[in-house]
Amino acid sequence: MTTMSPSPAAVDAHRWPDVARVPRARLRATVARALGRYAAHRAGVRITEDAAAAQEPGGVPVLRLRDPDAFHSRLAAGGLVGLGESYMAGEWDSPDPVALLTRLAEHYTDLVPRPLQPLRHVTLPRRGRGDRNTRSAARRNIGHHYDLSNDLFALFLDRTMTYSSALFEGPGPRDPESLARAQERKIDRLLDAVGAGPGTTLLEIGTGWGSLALRAAERGARVTTVTLSAEQRDLAVRRLAEAGAGGSAEVLLRDYRDVDGEYDAVVSVEMIEAVGEYDWPTYFSALDRLVRPGGRVGLQSITMDHELMRASRHSYTWMHKYIFPGGLIPSVAEIERQLADRTSMKVVGRLAFGADYADTLLVWRRSFDAAAEQVDALGFDPVFRRMWDFYLAYCEAGFRSGLIDVEQIVMERAR
Known part of the structure; x- marks a missing residue:
């Protein structure tokens, strides 16, 4: 993708309140950082802070972190919601996002250590009981x-x-x-x-x-x-x-x-x-x-x-x-x-x-x-x-x- 990352000033806080605001989750962000490394290893993904990193030979997908602290805070607070909002905020990108997301999807069940998987239902956002299509x-x-x-x-x-x-x-x-x-x-x-x-x-x-x-x-x-x-x-x-x-x-x-x-x-x-x-x-x-x-x-x-x-x-x-x-x-x-x-x-x-x-x-x-x-x-x-x-x-x-x-x-x- 060639879309330029928005600068913080370009994020309209009224229109995109949860993109403009990075959640406070310092302790959980530390855990998310460790889980991110685990998930990358399991899926065969390389995480880097090198903004010029290209797709690696052999097809290893690359996730480039532009703001690691914000990325991990959002991931800790919102899981996949946070992953998407972090991308919207320009805090991460990839030379081939489809290859990256495909690899993560292929290893969906392996991205969180098995003993921690039940906690997904406790820690991540849930739909409201009144979420009906009247x-x-x-x-x-x-x-x-x-x-x-x-x-x-x-x-x-x-x-x-x-x-x-x-x-x-x-x-x-x-x-x-x-x-x-x-x-x-x-x-x-x-x-x-x-x-x-x-x-x-x-x-x-x-x-x-x-x-x-x-x-x-x-x-x-x-x-x-x-x-x-x-x-x-x-x-x-x-x-x-x-x-x-x-x-x-x-x-x-x-x-x-x-x-x-x-x-x-x-x-x-x-x-x-x-x-x-x-x-x-x-x-x-x-x-x-x-x-x-x-x-x-x-x-x-x-x-x-x-x-x-x-x-x-x-x-x-x-x-x-x-x-x-x-x-x-x-x-x-x-x-x-x-x-x-x-x-x-x-x-x-x-x-x-x-x-x-x-x-x-x-x-x-x-x-x-x-x-x-x-x-x-x-x-x-x-x-x-x-x-x-x-x-x-x-x-x-x-x-x-x-x-x-x-x-x-x-x-x-x-x-």
Whole structure:
């Protein structure tokens, strides 16, 4: 990454209070320093205070500390939340952050000595008991991320304006144009799987910026698509109208829980992650209620190992705090349990393609970094840019390490 580190004066304490303030944790910071050395040894990472240190031969990832005391204080006080905030503050960097974060993810279970692992649940931030996606909370959480600026997303997404994993076809270049073709391939595969064609009534839960709705309308389907993001709704309506598909697709600013009717097919791409564990039964019941008997549901979801999901379900992470509040990535086992308990649907097709998500994120990250001046021109400060750099690298590392995956899961309702 080429993002410049913000100076302390550049950190807006009103906007970024926990980035501007280094927590007082002198004793715990001493412990964190020792645990950091232990984790680096276990993961095969080199920690250095040499600002010019480059990636080492043999692929040894490097973590460069610019402010070791602040870094260890944040790590002691907030764990992974502190790690991300320290990066936002410019207190550490790496010549290859994805390689570093991938290595740490690969050794996730080894980074803390086994006798101390139970203390994670005592010492690290936890989610509040009232952290539910009520209708008002869901609108607020979605707006926090998706209503930032359509112009911002346009700087790093490909021409299809699709903000979910693409599906590449074999090896080849990973650039914006190949990404656009891979996004169209992903959408077409899902539409094929649910039988979307001329005359099909199709419901989409989670509009994005309208790329799937547009593609379905071009096939002759009659589309209803719902979103909680006003920014996304406005651009999706405009894109459909400009393509001459406005009469075939209706874009509603509506919660999925308030959708009525029965459709030939339902699709939902990477929206379940924002639903939250408490409301998964409501979400799957809605899918079952909204698709006709014999109809199909196409779900694209990020997934994680079931035991990891259970272990992390109450954790309050950097991603919750800064990127996606209120969400939880499900496991395939949990999806299957919800289907069995709440629906009359059966899985008829599955495809996992986590490596493609890593490549999707690679293109997004390169495009975002190349657009630094345009991001600044939109009014976003250096702390925001480093936050998004960390977010994109963190997610890419998750998929490259196999810690998380993405699947298209196709379900059919009993006749």
